[in-house]
Amino acid sequence: MLIATWNVNSLKARLPRVEEWLADVAPDVLCIQETKLAQDKFPTEAISALGYESAHFGQGQWNGVAIVSKVGLSNVITNFASGIEQDGEARIITALCDGVQVSSVYVPNGRALDHDHYTYKLSWMSRLRAHLDATAKKTDKVIVAGDFNIAPDDRDVWDVSQFEGSTHVSQPERDVLETVCEFGLEDTFRRFHDDAGIFSWWDYRGGSFHKGHGMRIDLILATRAVAEESTWTIIDRNARKGEQPSDHAPVLLKIGK
């Protein structure tokens, strides 16, 4: 299985780029974030024309997550699993794809350390852990992929001194990411790459992409049953180039040969 995650920053604005990328790269599964589409506005037919089934959890002009798959798509759960405090926004969708439980997640940004949205972000991550506990076992094949809005460690930002007092790098955020991982997940990118300075997001402003000013905040977390079978991972920074790119690049993980 080739699985990818991509925050597209509006699927309406990005559909031509997404169609081109799906046709070119042909992943088996793509987790999409920030569709910014109402539930019934997802381009199901355009995606189907490329050979993919779709499951979308949309909200309107903000947020929105989806999973598209050509290896099966069943047991869809929108929002957190029943029994967990439901989120008011469309930030998580879960489905079963070829025996792997896949979640596409768009973790709240947090905005600032003293903002209510930061507390919401930490709460959201705690509920993500509860969602995993409620829906799977650590010995299952589980993937949680998406935009976490958290840089796991200092290698994952272009200049840590620029982030003092900021979100995405604070210890509580990194700790709650670790709490989610303690379900039995690992950051699969670090199984293959130790280097600092490999990023998945670059601000549109100020030529950040060309200056190498980015962060690695888009992650593919996987249980051991998946991670041990994985063979490579890349961030497709070519998708951040050219006409009307998203500000995020897709992250890919190959499972098996």
Place this chain on the structure above:
DNA sequence: ATGGTCGTTGCACGA
């Protein structure tokens, strides 16, 4: 240098 660029919508705000 507290800017800058996109996306949404609607004449600002979120990222």
